Amino acid sequence: MIFREFDGKELFAKAGMTVPKGGVARSAGEAGAVAEGLGFPVVVKAHVAAGGRGKAGFVARAETRGEVEKFVGEMLGRTHKGLLVEELLIEESLDIEREAYIGVALDGSSGCALFMYSGEGGVEIEQVARETPEKLLKWQIPNLATLREFHIRDALLAMGLRGDALNKIASAGFKLCRAFAEKDLMLAEVNPLALLGDGRVVAADAKVEMDDNALYRQPAYKGLGGTVEADAERRGREIGITYIELDGDIGVVASGAGLAMNTMDILKDRGLSAANFLETGGGITAALIEGSILLLFENPRVRGVVVNLYGGVNSMLEAAKGVVAAGEKNERGLPFAVKILGNQQEEAWSAIEAARFPFVRMVKTPHTEEAVGLLLEMLEARS
Numbered sequence: 154m155i156f157r158e159f160d161g162k163e164l165f166a167k168a169g170m171t172v173p174k175g176g177v178a179r180s181a182g183e184a185g186a187v188a189e190g191l192g193f194p195v196v197v198k199a200h201v202a203a204g205g206r207g208k209a210g211f212v213a214r215a216e217t218r219g220e221v222e223k224f225v226g227e228m229l230g231r232t233h234k235g236l237l238v239e240e241l242l243i244e245e246s247l248d249i250e251r252e253a254y255i256g257v258a259l260d261g262s263s264g265c266a267l268f269m270y271s272g273e274g275g276v277e278i279e280q281v282a283r284e285t286p287e288k289l290l291k292w293q294i295p296n297l298a299t300l301r302e303f304h305i306r307d308a309l310l311a312m313g314l315r316g317d318a319l320n321k322i323a324s325a326g327f328k329l330c331r332a333f334a335e336k337d338l339m340l341a342e343v344n345p346l347a348l349l350g351d352g353r354v355v356a357a358d359a360k361v362e363m364d365d366n367a368l369y370r371q372p373a374y375k376g377l378g379g380t381v382e383a384d385a386e387r388r389g390r391e392i393g394i395t396y397i398e399l400d401g402d403i404g405v406v407a408s409g410a411g412l413a414m415n416t417m418d419i420l421k422d423r424g425l426s427a428a429n430f431l432e433t434g435g436g437i438t439a440a441l442i443e444g445s446i447l448l449l450f451e452n453p454r455v456r457g458v459v460v461n462l463y464g465g466v467n468s469m470l471e472a473a474k475g476v477v478a479a480g481e482k483n484e485r486g487l488p489f490a491v492k493i494l495g496n497q498q499e500e501a502w503s504a505i506e507a508a509r510f511p512f513v514r515m516v517k518t519p520h521t522e523e524a525v526g527l528l529l530e531m532l533e534a535r536s
């Protein structure tokens with residue numbers, strides 16, 4: 154379950170972190186009243202559990218009640234990343250001098266918690282990780298239960314932080330780690346962690362994801378707004394795949410993490426970007442492949458699909474049957490590039506060819522580049 158910003162900030166405030174004053178509103182009138190209570194200027198934000206709002210025009214600074222109501226009118230009822238904006242967050246405007254990033258996440262490969270910091274906040278942290286990894290601290294927390302503030306301080310020292318900023322960011326980071334441990338979180342991110350002109354360090358944004366399986370231990374958080382993404386990820390787990398929604402618009406189905414990452418890299422090289430990470434794991438059946446593709450169809454951003462499967466033991470004929478079954482339900486006629494290789498590949502190819510889908514192109518070589526090239530051709534033909 155991914156929290157909306159206000160709920161995330163409430164959790165941060167309970168942990169002792171500094172957050173902006175603010176409140177949620179569901180109409181222009183309510184928003185105006187919240188703003189009057191705070192005093193101008195204020196910031197109006199679409200209250201949906203997804204990032205990237207700043208770039209999409211869903212964060213705006215308002216000097217007057219009239220401006221607040223105008224922004225609310227512009228944001229309400231629109232969608233951001235497939236989420237309907239039904240609520241606004243109105244906050245005191247911060248006098249931000251510098252934006253940093255802090256986060257705590259579960260590291261899937263080690264099962265440990267990872268503390269992260271970057272002096273480059275406000276921008277997408279994935280971009281920092283990709284382009285300037287040296288600017289992102291990723292420190293594996295040896296033991297959350299015995300973690301002390303000075304451990305965080307030491308880790309931050311290595312990133313060149315000093316003085317007052319070091320102390321305040323270490324304190325915020327430590328509180329974030331404690332909240333992470335106490336509340337059974339899977340992810341807690343502050344982006345930006347705002348360093349203000351008056352010396353305060355404030356959580357200007359909040360992304361909090363709680364482990365659904367821990368909700369029985371955290372009854373106070375039951376029923377808080379989750380997101381489409383979290384829901385899709387949970388259903389992915391239910392059908393036996395790993396599914397993570399991303400920002401792009403090309404759906405990817407791959408039979409392993411390596412193949413998935415490789416497909417995503419090739420998409421990126423060709424100027425496309427993946428709408429998701431999806432790994433089927435072992436145990437490929439027709440139903441699993443069909444279910445995987447149907448999950449992609451639910452994402453309104455998806456405008457094309459790459460199916461990239463390799464079967465050593467698994468029957469690729471089964472996989473192909475899944476592709477055909479999902480293809481029958483491809484109501485939007487999304488273009489498909491299909492690459493299926495391995496066990497029973499000939500039978501798989503025949504099954505797909507027999508379906509005669511006009512939107513499917515197939516490659517029979519081990520080159521994912523070719524499949525992505527075909528997808529590009531189909532996308533260009535459509536636009």
Ligand code: GDP
Pocket residue numbers: 196198203204205206207208212245246247248249252274275276344345357358359
């Ligand atoms: P996101 O784009 O969905 O992650 O939304 P954020 O809450 O992070 O806001 C996007 C950007 O708006 C931030 O990185 C800040 O640069 C800016 N922003 C948000 N709140 C304030 C504020 O109170 N004052 C100022 N000056 N900028 C803000």
Ligand code: MN
Pocket residue numbers: 204205275344345358
């Ligand atoms: Mn943000």
